[in-house]
Each structure stands twice: as C-alpha cells, then as structure tokens.
Amino acid sequence: MPRDGSFSYRHLWICALLSFIAGLVVASFAGFRQFLPPLLEGAWVTVQITVAACALAVACGLLAGLGKMSPWAPVRWLAITYIEVFRGTSALVQLFWLFFVLPHFGITLDPIPVAILALGLNVGAYGAEVVRGAILAVPRGQYEASIALNMSPLTRMRRIILPQAIVAMIPPWGNLFIELLKATALVSLITVGDLTFRAYQLNQATLQTVQIFLLVLSMYLGIALVITYLMRGLERRMTLGRA
C-alpha cells in the first residue's frame, strides 16, 4: 500500500471542513450521545496501537534499511528477506499468521501485542526503503569528506550521514504513519476493541450505518490530520538553521 505525494495544504482545510460538516450531520441525528463514549474508547485503543506500532516501525525500518546496505552479505540477505516478505504479503495475512499460527509454535500473545508487532513489522519493511533512499541521497562528497577526516564508519553514520538523511526521511515517514493508522482498522478482525471494532458492534446493534461510519471515518481523518500536523512541526524543527 504505497502512497505517493502527501497532503497538500490546499486540501487540508477542505478536509477539515468536510469532517466538520460530517460531524454536524452526525450530531444532528439522535443517538449521538449514545455512540460517542464507546467510539472514543475505541479511538484511544487505536491511538495507542498506532503510537506503539509507529515506534516499532521506525526501529525496524532503520535496522533493515541500514542492514540492506551492510558490507556483510548475510546481514544484507536477512534485511532483503525481511523487506520482501513483509512487503510482498498483505498486512492482514501477516496479522492472521501471527495471531493464528504462532500458537502452533507454542507462542501465544495477546491480541494487542500481536497487532503492534504485525503492523510495526509491516510498515517497517516499507520504511526500510525510505531509510535506504534517504541515506543514498546524501551527497557522495559527505562520505568522502568523513573518510578523509578518518572517521570510523559508525561515527560517520551517526554524526554526518544520518542527521542529513533524517530530514529527507520525515515526509515519507509521515505518509507511512498515516498508512499505519489506516491499517490499524485491521486489528478489529483479531478481536482488538479498536475504533473499527466498536463501530462494527454499534452498527450491528443499532443499524444506523451512515451516522456511525461517517463519524468513525471523520475520527480517523482527524487522527490523520494530527499526524500530518505533528510531522510538519517535526520537519520544521529539523530543518531549522538549514538552507
């Protein structure tokens, strides 16, 4: 589920307006009070899973991205295998595999850790390519200069290459985080009580599909806008004092 381009400023306000209108439409229906508490509870679970999985995805992405450029062939193969397997199969298959198949190997995890693990590993594989692309985009002169200064490879990466690469990584990571947020809807299928799960339950109980799902969609949109906003802020901070 790749995603090219990012939120354009021009449409940010349109989205805000749309979700506001959706909110008004929903609010004007009866039963709004009855829907909101369970949905907010679910939204909190969604947010927690998103944050934890994002952290795991960044860790996996960095490790695998760097691993794919490692001078040691076995590390490279390991990273490539990880990236190809997790990008080549769908997130839902991975989620089900971890949920249904791991117990066969005597490892039984609760649904929420499985959700975090599956989503983090999945998005981490996409992130690895982002990391690799950003590192390769650092001008060659920077490598040569740090070699000329007799820096060890570790210092070179830590002090020279990564700080420059991170700036280029932030926008694509922002897109991946939104992909991850959207993918958290899948965890409802392994019995995690997230926003989607609550929406499904409420829908079964009340059959007010339009109201419930519009409300839920605008809640996801709201969380996505928060992620976009935070990543913009981070980008501004990281590019402070740079040309």
Place this chain on the structure above:
Amino acid sequence: MQLFDWQFALEILPTLARAAVVTIEATFLGFAIAAVLGLVLAILRRSQNPWISSAAGGFVEFIRSTPVLIQIFFVFFVFPQFGIVIPAFTAGVMALGLHYASYCSEVYRAGLDAIPRGQWEAARALNLSPYRTYYGVIIPQAVPPVVPALGNYLIGMFKETPLLSAIAVVELMQTAKIIGSETFRYLEPITMVGAFFLVMSLISAVGVRQLEAWLHSRRG
C-alpha cells in the same frame, strides 16, 4: 507432530486454488473501477469551477486518509438500508475500487500535470471541445507514462483483497480461515496464502519493472 504437514497442504491446495480465482477476479474488477473512476476524479479536480475541483479534491483526500476496511463495511451495510441488496463480493469490489480510485486519481494528476501547456493551448486554438481535448489530445499523452505507477497500485490492491474476508467474501483468506477452523490447523492454510501473495507480488513487481523499461525505450 510434524511442523508443516505437506500431506495436508497438498490436500487443501485445490480448495485454495479455487479461492485464489475469486481473489484475482476481485482484484481486476476492482481495479477496472479504480482506473476509470480515478481518471474521472483527476479530470474533475482540474475543473475550472472551484466548487467541482474542491469537492473532487476533498473527496480524494477523505477517501485516501481513512481506512479501506471501514469503507468496505460502509458500502456493505449501507445499501441494504436503502432496500438495495447487493452480494458481499460486489460491495467489496466497489469499496476497493473506490478506495484505489483516489490513489489512481493522484497518479493521473501527475500525468496530466506533465502535459506541456502548449498542448492545451493548441487544443484551444483548434477550438476542440473539452471532451475532444481530453479524449483526443491529453489522455493519450498523459496515461501511458503513468501506467507503471498504476501497476504498482494494482499490486497494492491485490494485497488488500484479503480484507474482503471481513464481509465474508469467500476469497483466499476466508477460505484459509474456514479450513483452519474446521481442521484446527492454521499453519498450513495461512502460510500458503502468504506464500501465494508473496510469489504473485514478486512476479508482478518484475512485470511492472519490465513495462517501465519498455515504455522508457519506446519513448526513446
């Protein structure tokens, strides 16, 4: 107990293969919707009328930023409320097509933006109607370069079809789950489904790369 039972795997292979056909059907039908609707959205987004272009843009961002699973549920549950009963497969394909139409519209937008201004001006100078401008001049130039990007979304969409199992479409994932719940062996069916997706997407990724190279060489 042996870890991966090959005997059992061979036994369930025909069932899974039949289900794989449903998965592939859903992918291509959904993508047909996405490819056409995406182009319509991309063109509407360029409309002179700010209301139309804003509405199209907002719609695309809204669909792109919200989970496809909920869109599938929405389409599946909303039609019966208006008295229209559609099969789960149709609802799922429609929702997937709609979701990916928003992605495709961004791809087409890039293609349309790459058309030199002179082409638009020439079409206007020749007094072509908007329809003939798009149909005869712009689209034949804008679409071929973005075909590889569309191909990547086709692969992306193929990998999203397991979501249809959530509304009980008996595709690959649902079949694997049914086999699992009947035999209490999840290892083989789910692993095989994963392997199927992995192989298919690796092969199609190579295909897309070759298509890209071919288009590149054709352009000279």
